[in-house]
Amino acid sequence: MGLHLLVDEGRQVLRGSGLDTPEHDARVLLAETAGSDLHDLDRGLLLGWGLDRFAAPGRAADQVLQDYHDCLQRRSDREPLQYILGHAAFRMLDLDVGPGVFIPRPETETVVQAGLDWLTDRGLPTPLVVDLCAGSGAVGLSVATEVHGARVWAVEASEEAATWTRRNMDAQSEMLVEQGSAYRLVLGDATSGKVLAELNGRVDLVISNPPYIPQDRMPTQPEVRNWDPEMALYGGSPDGCLIPQGIIRRSADLLRPGGALVMEHDCSQGEALRRLARQEGFGKVETGQDLAGRDRYLMAVRSDGPTGSRPAHGAQ
Structure with a gap:
């Protein structure tokens, strides 16, 4: 799945829960669950990468996708972003x-x-x-x-x-x-x-x-x-x-x-x-x-x- 689609999905889910910064939070959660950072995510979005290309070595795309959806659900429940990230x-x-x-x-x-x-x-x-x-x-x-x-x-x-x-x-x-x-x-x-x-x-x-x-x-x-x-x-x-x-x-x-x-x-x-x-x-x-x-x-x-x-x- 492409990174653009994942960010869009996350933005829509989080916007529906009333968050003020749905796109920012979706981007942070995607980068975190993929074992990467926002700088690499920006690069991947620019180059049209898919999740397989973006995920860190040893991070299977299926597992990243599951973790990302779990984190989106937690954030939709208004658990603080910092608690989800752990830092x-x-x-x-x-x-x-x-x-x-x-x-x-x-x-x-x-x-x-x-x-x-x-x-x-x-x-x-x-x-x-x-x-x-x-x-x-x-x-x-x-x-x-x-x-x-x-x-x-x-x-x-x-x-x-x-x-x-x-x-x-x-x-x-x-x-x-x-x-x-x-x-x-x-x-x-x-x-x-x-x-x-x-x-x-x-x-x-x-x-x-x-x-x-x-x-x-x-x-x-x-x-x-x-x-x-x-x-x-x-x-x-x-x-x-x-x-x-x-x-x-x-x-x-x-x-x-x-x-x-x-x-x-x-x-x-x-x-x-x-x-x-x-x-x-x-x-x-x-x-x-x-x-x-x-x-x-x-x-x-x-x-x-x-x-x-x-x-x-x-x-x-």
């Missing part, structure tokens, strides 16, 4: 993902970049970084693999999600060695003062993509609503700010004077989170935007000197 791209990483772990989003790359820029501007030789709510490891592993000598501690509450964190940590072991960096994963509540208490007052950067969706704003996309783990989505209160507020308070104890917090949040939460950060002893507090111009993250720097009346959170 997701994030910055320079190709991360293993699957049921039980939050799929990293492109907007979070902006949040990571803000943290990396802050570290670069200060020229710290071996920065101490904490990633709260690690999930797949996308945020912390990006720091560890892009910043030479970074010492990254990651905290994740879900054992199911931590399985994926460990897989991705192991996959990046050679890169971590090359960079002279270290990455450690701790299971626990990212808002608890008992977790990583030994690092209190020493951390250069806390970076976090916590659950923050307001509880009264259920996502409309079936891929998010039905597949992403609820624990990674909802911020614990009607406005979604409860868990982000806990991250701010925990960061205030972890960070050294002059250290920074970069935390992703919903576009509706900027003012409330800036206000709390100031109350918790952060002196320079800003809201950063993503590439679409939406309020996306809190950037807050711990004040130098005494914290004054800021309450202690170490006993949580």
